[in-house]
Amino acid sequence: MSTALRTRFQAEIPAWVVAEVSAAGEVLGGLEERMALANRLARLNVRDGGGGPFAALVVERDGGRVLSAGVNRVLAANLSVAHAEVVALSLAQQRRGTWDLGARGFPATELVVNWRPCLQCCGAALWAGVSHIVIPDDSGEMERITGFDEGPVVEDWIGQFARRGIEVTRGVGLPEALAVFRDYAEWVARGHAVVYNARGTGLNV
């Protein structure tokens, strides 16, 4: 059968992400410590150039074992879906061998990510089986600094998550998160990076 159809796609994290998680110990006691690693990976990802200034971890809520780490790989993988959250959630599911991180018999998990997920990743987080999401904030400040479009997320997104059994914690690691976005904006201004989803939104000015 002669066809040009592709049948497989994949994304991977760079070796430095694994090295950073290993260096951090792979077990992180508190939310501040978990977010510090996410912010650190996001900052390093700006220089890596494989994608935007975003990183995420899937962590066991009790005990703090890091199940997976993801960084934005849109540019490196040629996949617009490869946001940090999607990468981290998918790698955690691969490790556990299930599409449902909330499946019976597994410790409860949380998604630690360096801003409120975009529209796509709000959906990805809803369906992945985590029971908790930890973010620095959900204001428009990230969009204003970086030019990224996060899409039309409903105002009561936290209530919508609660309705599906998912708790949201805000206010963790905010100053460092904003510092990473400012660093990224400077990097863009110097012509080193691409804001990759801003078509026609008027946000990327």
Add this chain to the structure above:
Amino acid sequence: MSTALRTRFQAEIPAWVVAEVSAAGEVLGGLEERMALANRLARLNVRDGGGGPFAALVVERDGGRVLSAGVNRVLAANLSVAHAEVVALSLAQQRRGTWDLGARGFPATELVVNWRPCLQCCGAALWAGVSHIVIPDDSGEMERITGFDEGPVVEDWIGQFARRGIEVTRGVGLPEALAVFRDYAEWVARGHAVVYNARGTGLNV
């Protein structure tokens, strides 16, 4: 470095999907013809068992060349993100070698899918670079028939897409789409399939 972290994830479509697209000719003149293939793939995917009753194509708007085909692979790939839209959009990006299907120099593309995308896939469709989305409908009928939760999509989602340069066409292939969902619901009732994202929503009764 000893670590249990996974570094790569992937999804693939089964050989029968490629065979069906090849049999259809890989060039499909009208929207009805394109949706007929999507509905057919969705129906076959129910029996395949790799995921839910959903299929999507990325097609060149002018001329109708099928760039990629995706079916829901959540169960087969152990990836909750592997909805039909994500699979089709990602495979089209792999074929073109770019994360942006709307990049200059490429023919405009449309996403043909057998219902209004869920929250995650609305986001995925916004960021992928398609300029048109074709669906049977966006009512709650699919959720009522199948028990799937589509998430909190904003009421004016079509306006939000338009604001980002993406047109939406509804009303294509509706009777066949509903027939596929009813077929799936029967399949579930007979214990053959899993409704995989309904945790705590009260929708999966």
